[in-house]
Amino acid sequence: MKKLKKIYLVSPRGFCAGVKRAVDILDLVLKKHKPPIYVRHQIVHNRHIISDFEKRGVIFVEDINNIPDGSTVIFSAHGSSPNLYQVAKRKKLKVFDATCPLVNKVHLEAKKFNGQGYFIFYIGHKNHPEAEGVLGEIPANSVVLVQTIKEAKKITPPQTDKIIVLTQTTLSFDDTKEIINYLKKRFPKLVQPPAFDICYATQNRQNAVKELAKKVDLVLVIGSKESSNSNRLKEVAEKSGKHAYLINDKSEIKLSWLENVEKLGITAGTSAPKYLIEEVINYFKKQGVTVEELSVIKENINFSLPTI
Numbered sequence: 001m002k003k004l005k006k007i008y009l010v011s012p013r014g015f016c017a018g019v020k021r022a023v024d025i026l027d028l029v030l031k032k033h034k035p036p037i038y039v040r041h042q043i044v045h046n047r048h049i050i051s052d053f054e055k056r057g058v059i060f061v062e063d064i065n066n067i068p069d070g071s072t073v074i075f076s077a078h079g080s081s082p083n084l085y086q087v088a089k090r091k092k093l094k095v096f097d098a099t100c101p102l103v104n105k106v107h108l109e110a111k112k113f114n115g116q117g118y119f120i121f122y123i124g125h126k127n128h129p130e131a132e133g134v135l136g137e138i139p140a141n142s143v144v145l146v147q148t149i150k151e152a153k154k155i156t157p158p159q160t161d162k163i164i165v166l167t168q169t170t171l172s173f174d175d176t177k178e179i180i181n182y183l184k185k186r187f188p189k190l191v192q193p194p195a196f197d198i199c200y201a202t203q204n205r206q207n208a209v210k211e212l213a214k215k216v217d218l219v220l221v222i223g224s225k226e227s228s229n230s231n232r233l234k235e236v237a238e239k240s241g242k243h244a245y246l247i248n249d250k251s252e253i254k255l256s257w258l259e260n261v262e263k264l265g266i267t268a269g270t271s272a273p274k275y276l277i278e279e280v281i282n283y284f285k286k287q288g289v290t291v292e293e294l295s296v297i298k299e300n301i302n303f304s305l306p307t308i
């Protein structure tokens, strides 16, 4: 810590439009509807946000069957598979859908291309709710989940004339491109949708971290372990040749990390709230460290809220 002189606080960082929308939806539902309010899965992948809402009486559940019939439920930002909507209908749940519009876009693509007879390669993480939601849109024999190039090498699709690749929104841009390039070589007729599925917020934060890594000795990523895009930010910093740590909040900072660090870079995943970033910054400011904003990309995206 003695050597630490300067912090670069990169932007964009923290909340994206989809997370802000999901948190605002839950906040509004809490204000306008009678408790108890249930949320299927974590509304967004951040432990502080979850515990803040739990303190306000929100009940988070993984299994929709554990929600009493007729209750009010919010579906998380990561999207949900159609069978969850069917169960909700059967249980007469009042559903508010906080699925990010950019995740929804991938659901619509999956349905559309499946309807047109395409076999789908879906690049994503097994067991991630976003992947589960999209895979749930189409019959299991029309799609294959691809996580790595190694897996891509083993795929044997039922036909190779009509094949398309879709992806989870929060992946590493570079790793995903590598897998897609490999698939394109192996399957020359592979089609890509007009716009890349990795979302603007994920891409911007990864590009910003690459710039940040050029200036600093160490990168701290504020975000929870469950957060896919936060993990990717840590990996991008590491691939740029710098050590990086993922921390939930300032209490997880270890002084031993900072022993030989003069310049520290800070970023935050899309589900990390502003106050956690401010707490980390104030912690360092109190030690006399100067803080400089490093603005790499400007963002100006907002999603409208549904009627609640």
Ligand code: SF4
Binding pocket: 016, 017, 018, 019, 077, 100, 101, 102, 103, 169, 170, 199, 200, 201, 202, 229, 270
């Ligand atoms: S990371 Fe991207 S896809 Fe996920 S909620 Fe944010 S804007 Fe939407």
